[in-house]
Amino acid sequence: SYELTQPPSVSVSPGQTARITCSGDQLGNKYVSWYQQKPGQSPVVVIHQDSKRPSGTPERFSGSNSGNTATLTISGTQAIDEADYYCQAWDSNTACVFGTGTKVTVL
């Protein structure tokens, strides 16, 4: 089955840029979404179709996807961005896969 791999953790200082990678075989041929999950809460989509921001997602969140790697970038990271982040893609219309998840810590 298809797999998506993320680094377990990313640390960033306030105001700096955090980059979270998501790796999968020929991932650039699929559309990737990114979800933010804070403790005790349901996930929320912050990026879909590789780089589109839903209404409500701050502009500091951006995404890209090429080759075997998709990247979520948080520019000017704030303390409120501290959360777990998951990438997600569709292997077929009825086959979904989530990444392993990355804990973002704002030091």
Next chain:
Amino acid sequence: EVQLVQSGAEVKKPGESLSISCKGSGYTFSTYWIGWVRQMPGKGLEWVGIIYPGDSDTGYGPSFQGHVTISVDKSISTAYLHWSSLTASDTAIYYCARRPSGGNYAPFDYWGLGTLVTVSS
């Protein structure tokens, strides 16, 4: 307002059966996929399966095929996740989430609050 309202927490014994539910409102239920996602304690998100209420087209994650059943009752805008025989490893929060139809690009755009299932002897 789009809402996915999930059934309440459950405590069950190994071997027992269970169905949990997810009721959609604020949109045309039959034209959006409903997916189920598991989150074991302290762990990441795992895709359980998905159903399209319009025609009951269904797909399951490799780890869940044959262990759970997803169904839907369009008349009451409700999707279900069913176990016929629970094990301790089914202990987790289960989220339902809505996915627009139309292609392999759509994300899960609305999520329920989750149902905690605890399986213990």
